[in-house]
Amino acid sequence: YPRRLFDFNLGVLRWTWRVWFYGLGAGATDRYPPFTLKAVDYPADLDVPYPQKLSRGLVLIKWWLLALPQYMVVCILGYLIFMITGFAQLAVFLTERYPRDKFDSVLDMNRWVYRVAAYAALMTDRYPPFRSGE
Secondary structure: OOHHHHHHHHHHHHHHHHHHHHOOOOOOOOOOOOOOOOOOOOOOOOOOOOOOOOOHHHHOOHHHHHOHHHHHHHHHHHHHHHHHHHHHHHHHHHHOOOOHHHHHHHHHHHHHHHHHHHHHOOOOOOOOOOOOOO
16 A cells, blocks of 8 residues: 555545544534644544555455445444434533433444445455444
């Protein structure tokens, strides 16, 4: 994986996660996300280690065939994230507190989504597990 391309893709994932964390994907901060692809001091961060070696054989099938079941799960998770975040934002409006259980659930689901994104972008050979909590 060319290092500069990997770093660019990682930067786009980072920035997307920051915007998602600020907005409807978590709604967990009032700090506006910085418009940079680099790692910065922000409440939401994302990192994918640079792979020293990737499987050549998987490149042709992992982003579509192997990831297909994950895409279906991500579609469901996207809906759940949106719904839970909406309820959490209502709770923030009424109580000025983000419910801890909702925050943990939303972050857990988002971790899954971004693991799938990194896998589908061919940034890792590690298949995203069909479980949460990692």
